[in-house]
Amino acid sequence: MANIDQSAATGTRIFKYIDALAQISESPENLTRVSFSAEHKRANSLVAQWMTAAGMSVRTDSIGNIIGRYEGESDGPALMIGSHLDTVRNGGRYDGMLGVVLPLVCIELLHEKKQRLPYPVEIVGFCDEEGVRFPSTLLGSRAIAGTIDEAVLQDRDASGITIAEALKGFGCDPTALATARRKAEELLGFVEVHIEQGPVLEREDLPVGLVTAISGASRYRVKVTGSAGHAGTVPMGLRQDALVAASECIVDIEHICTNMAHVVGTVGMITALPGAGNVIPGDVEFSLDLRSSQDTYRDNAEARIFASLAEISKRRQVTIQHERTYQAASTSCDSWLSDQLGSAISSSGYRLHSLPSGAGHDAMALAKLTPVAMLFVRCKNGLSHHPDESITQEDAAAAATVIMNLLTRFDTNV
Ligand code: GLV
Numbered sequence: 001m002a003n004i005d006q007s008a009a010t011g012t013r014i015f016k017y018i019d020a021l022a023q024i025s026e027s028p029e030n031l032t033r034v035s036f037s038a039e040h041k042r043a044n045s046l047v048a049q050w051m052t053a054a055g056m057s058v059r060t061d062s063i064g065n066i067i068g069r070y071e072g073e074s075d076g077p078a079l080m081i082g083s084h085l086d087t088v089r090n091g092g093r094y095d096g097m098l099g100v101v102l103p104l105v106c107i108e109l110l111h112e113k114k115q116r117l118p119y120p121v122e123i124v125g126f127c128d129e130e131g132v133r134f135p136s137t138l139l140g141s142r143a144i145a146g147t148i149d150e151a152v153l154q155d156r157d158a159s160g161i162t163i164a165e166a167l168k169g170f171g172c173d174p175t176a177l178a179t180a181r182r183k184a185e186e187l188l189g190f191v192e193v194h195i196e197q198g199p200v201l202e203r204e205d206l207p208v209g210l211v212t213a214i215s216g217a218s219r220y221r222v223k224v225t226g227s228a229g230h231a232g233t234v235p236m237g238l239r240q241d242a243l244v245a246a247s248e249c250i251v252d253i254e255h256i257c258t259n260m261a262h263v264v265g266t267v268g269m270i271t272a273l274p275g276a277g278n279v280i281p282g283d284v285e286f287s288l289d290l291r292s293s294q295d296t297y298r299d300n301a302e303a304r305i306f307a308s309l310a311e312i313s314k315r316r317q318v319t320i321q322h323e324r325t326y327q328a329a330s331t332s333c334d335s336w337l338s339d340q341l342g343s344a345i346s347s348s349g350y351r352l353h354s355l356p357s358g359a360g361h362d363a364m365a366l367a368k369l370t371p372v373a374m375l376f377v378r379c380k381n382g383l384s385h386h387p388d389e390s391i392t393q394e395d396a397a398a399a400a401t402v403i404m405n406l407l408t409r410f411d412t413n414v
């Protein structure tokens with residue numbers, strides 16, 4: 001077990017950095033920091049300062065990930081550790097950020113002791129994990145894994161700005177996207193520390209847990225086209241109200257997912273046009289997010305949902321089109337790397353508890369390139385994507401002890 005004073009001081013440091021990042025927001029009332037925004041740029045600069053002070057060389061890659069490298073005694077492949085610096089709208093301060101600042105503090109502690117590890121470590125603050133601004137997601141980690149189709153750079157945000165334009169505004173060169181890609185032989189693996197975002201560790205009375213697998217996810221854009229008209233003159237029986245049709249679709253999605261095992265479906269965004277109180281809505285667009293730990297369950301849910309939407313479209317005489325904007329298969333964590341992380345949990349004095357992740361993470365993109373493992377940290381009431389998201393300093397310190405034990409005892413032999 002770590003020395004208690006040392007570990008309390010580590011928790012304080014982690015929280016100081018978390019607090020500083022939580023001040024960088026689009027709005028003073030809440031924490032909102034979307035990819036490639038001015039706030040994102042400020043967050044990257046702050047993290048870069050901390051990385052430099054911790055003895056790391058720092059660079060921003062072509063997709064806007066901030067990367068700090070702590071050289072090892074040898075110049076072999078690096079262990080990459082990180083998470084994301086973007087947030088959802090009105091989000092919490094730990095989702096993503098904890099996974100950047102916690103390993104950064106570990107490197108800071110090593111640097112203060114002038115301690116080098118036998119291998120290099122790279123800490124990454126990924127640019128886009130939440131996928132809040134653009135229809136796709138995991139842009140930073142997918143660019144590193146080399147799995148982004150360049151056509152995605154033409155996707156637009158709600159104000160019509162493409163990813164390519166946003167990247168230019170951020171100071172990155174979108175034509176150099178491919179340079180963000182890393183080679184498998186440059187890396188030993190990727191480890192992500194993340195709040196659990198669920199209630200299991202709290203129930204188990206444990207500060208940390210080992211992730212076994214990450215659920216797969218699909219995102220869709222659904223467009224319903226009816227007929228706009230005067231709210232006072234068009235009789236109810238003669239309407240093609242796109243919003244009422246969309247409402248029926250949304251209730252059906254809930255019904256289908258509720259009645260299928262291991263599938264969750266969410267409609268989180270909707271727009272109705274022309275958007276006036278006295279006009280029947282003619283055009284509606286809504287998002288759909290579908291997830292499951294088993295890809296076949298998600299495929300079945302998708303088939304049932306779109307069959308139901310086709311039936312609604314026919315009955316209500318509206319057009320319903322859908323487009324998949326993102327898809328990720330469910331991902332298993334690597335056993336060689338997870339065994340080492342599991343040993344670090346045990347040797348830090350915590351009972352080893354393994355659990356799957358229902359939320360998506362950068363690790364799922366990195367798994368296409370290199371072995372991945374994840375450490376979950378207990379969060380209060382399992383609440384996340386919410387301003388009341390909360391963890392304790394003690395749990396942050398416990399997770400830092402685990403990561404220090406992983407780093408200092410890491411066996412680079414596969
Ligand atoms: C990210 O938090 C996601 O799971 O959508």
Ligand code: MN
Pocket residue numbers: 084095096129194360361
């Ligand atoms: Mn996250």
Ligand code: MN
Pocket residue numbers: 088095130385
């Ligand atoms: Mn999140």
